Amino acid sequence: MLSMPAPSTWLKITPAGLFCEPGGFFVDPTRVVDRAVISHGHSDHARPGHQHVLATRETLAIMTARMGEGRSGVTQQALAYGEPMTIGGVRVWLRPAGHVLGSAQICMEWQGSRAVVSGDYKRHADPTAAGFEVEPCDVFVTEATFALPVFRHPPAEAEIAKLLRSAALFPERTHVVGCYSLGKCQRLIAMLRRAGWDRPVHLHGAHVALCEVYETLGIPLGVLRTATAARKDELKGAIVLAPPSAVADRWARRLAEPVVAAASGWMRVRQRAKQGGVELPLIISDHADWDELLTTCEQVQAPEIWVTHGSEDALVHALGLRGIRGRALHLVGRGEEEDAAAPAEDAA
């Protein structure tokens, strides 16, 4: 077999992010670029202002809803999962990442050398996102948000059952659940429906638009109401979903004796829950936990793994013990929003 080019000779780390040189495009760039391929709609991956944006149809719709027409790519091009295309001699295709609706791993092959950039991903089932697919490659680019052995996510169904038990136990109180507006919110609603919750789910205003996008894209969420428009007695016994920042402030105090809950992988850390005034922590994450990270890194059979954001050093070390060469990329501007955001007070 002819020797193929090392991935680092054609997939480069630049100040704007990962750049596929022969293809002339960036993956999830942090600066405005001419050609961007976007893994998913979270704001630390999908930024406004690019000239040309290639992504799944769902990600494009999410970007447009969040940024507005024009700002989400002057020209947009949709690519379905598994549908290959060629850009400057580079074969490009997308595989589901299981993270949020439309989330994709960006798969690239140039002169026999294959790279997969996973964006953010998880392996736990999610009724609102196509399941992660393993794509063997020569270099795998992984996140490391929860790359510490302490992070092992329990089955999300058990966490939803906890919420429903509490709602049954306190039928006069409002359960307000802090969750991010893209992905987590809709996953919670879909899981509540599966668990038999058929009453309306109330939303903070910040969550309304993306729920509408999900419904348009074929993810049914049942009856949704805006919490601010509801009478106080209507919210007795209701479940309200709100941004994490809203659950602890005055907004939530208007609700009927609120039980404050939050759905995040960070809820594994008891202190984190306490600091946020969370009485009912729900460990539900859209990111791979420690076991999922290691399993995935083994399954893709890549001799080399590049680690983008989170606990890079812990993952690189664990990979080394398994004979896999890990490399921390130290990309800037990742994990600044959404589930990956670790509040500053935890930096200490």
Ligand SMILES: [Zn+2]
């Ligand atoms: Zn994300």
Ligand SMILES: [Zn+2]
């Ligand atoms: Zn991220």
